[in-house]
Amino acid sequence: MKAYTQLVLLCRPGFEKECAGEIMDHASRLGFVAYIQTSQDSGYVLLIGAGEPNVSELLTQLDFGQLIFTRQWFASLPILDNLPEQNRIAPLIEGIQSLHEKFNSIELAYPDTNDGKSLSRFCKQFEPHLITALKKQKLLSVKSGIRLHLLFLNSQQVYIGTSPITNSAPIAMGIPRLRMPSSAPSRSTLKLDEAIHWFIDDETHYLKNGMTAVDLGAAPGGWSWQLVQRGLLVTAIDNGPMEQQLMKSGMVDHFKTDAFTYRPEKTVDWLVCDMAERPLHVSKLIARWFIRKDCHHAIFNLKLPMKKRYQAVTECLELIQKELNDAGIGHQIQAKHLYHDREEITVCVMSS
Numbered sequence: 001m002k003a004y005t006q007l008v009l010l011c012r013p014g015f016e017k018e019c020a021g022e023i024m025d026h027a028s029r030l031g032f033v034a035y036i037q038t039s040q041d042s043g044y045v046l047l048i049g050a051g052e053p054n055v056s057e058l059l060t061q062l063d064f065g066q067l068i069f070t071r072q073w074f075a076s077l078p079i080l081d082n083l084p085e086q087n088r089i090a091p092l093i094e095g096i097q098s099l100h101e102k103f104n105s106i107e108l109a110y111p112d113t114n115d116g117k118s119l120s121r122f123c124k125q126f127e128p129h130l131i132t133a134l135k136k137q138k139l140l141s142v143k144s145g146i147r148l149h150l151l152f153l154n155s156q157q158v159y160i161g162t163s164p165i166t167n168s169a170p171i172a173m174g175i176p177r178l179r180m181p182s183s184a185p186s187r188s189t190l191k192l193d194e195a196i197h198w199f200i201d202d203e204t205h206y207l208k209n210g211m212t213a214v215d216l217g218a219a220p221g222g223w224s225w226q227l228v229q230r231g232l233l234v235t236a237i238d239n240g241p242m243e244q245q246l247m248k249s250g251m252v253d254h255f256k257t258d259a260f261t262y263r264p265e266k267t268v269d270w271l272v273c274d275m276a277e278r279p280l281h282v283s284k285l286i287a288r289w290f291i292r293k294d295c296h297h298a299i300f301n302l303k304l305p306m307k308k309r310y311q312a313v314t315e316c317l318e319l320i321q322k323e324l325n326d327a328g329i330g331h332q333i334q335a336k337h338l339y340h341d342r343e344e345i346t347v348c349v350m351s352s
């Protein structure tokens, strides 16, 4: 355990401050002594341990699902510098052996920056060589609950570390590979697709044939399209036009009216909402839907302000939580800065 000196957290470039603020909040709350090292637009943040308990223990004490701005995390050794071009494997294996672990799987990663992305091919080519070397040293085991991480900053500098497979992103770098469906009305469709994959464990139970949904700010229909694909009947609310092909499915009713005043006649299974409105305004609207029993569950966006983005998000989530608690509504709330989110986060509230 003690070999680890820091946590490495991956995030969208430009959101290092939010990622850092959030992990520091949790670390202090849980009694860890640590400080942040990062640079703007780097796509990653280091939380460096400065006392006991070892900072790596955060990986077991903090639920990864609680982190909004972190895409992936792992406990890491200090950076390994000056990897020789000709034989990178030897120093890497030496570093990996110092962890005294066996690994279930490996994740080779790079920051989500232009420089970082240029390492994609290098990582792909290097991975089989590393796997062969790990097998030779008997360092891979399907029984292990630990994933080995290598984050390359370039072909000579790398962070080596580990994460528990049950408390980290199950997909490499927390970035989903989603295909843009050719018949979907807008690229926004990928946001809801990613949100469903991220937030809902048992998709076939929670989104299925015959369920109902309201889509606020629906036009041209990318989010409605995702729901229709899963068999839901959708009421789309937007003054703008919906795409014709989607309307021909017969699964969507469209009302040109204001999303802030519309109410359904009966409780719907899902409310989804993708409007570029003030986040506090949207949060109050969502809370109202639950309090009036207009929906069971909701997925929605909160646009981020230019400044104090983490603080704004916290205020919104606390408001929703408080209003639902005051109304005695049991619920679970999850929020994530998804890969397809830019200046917004996505939130999922499920009532019990």
Ligand SMILES: C[S@@+](CC[C@H](N)C(=O)[O-])C[C@H]1O[C@@H](n2cnc3c(N)ncnc32)[C@H](O)[C@@H]1O
Pocket: 185, 186, 187, 188, 189, 216, 217, 218, 219, 220, 221, 222, 223, 224, 237, 238, 239, 240, 257, 258, 259, 260, 274, 275, 276, 277
């Ligand atoms: C980002 S677009 C939605 C894209 C849609 N989710 C999709 O996947 O195609 C935002 C939409 O919200 C609508 N909108 C914004 N404020 C609204 C309001 N108060 N009432 C109804 N629609 C609103 C806009 O007309 C716009 O079409």
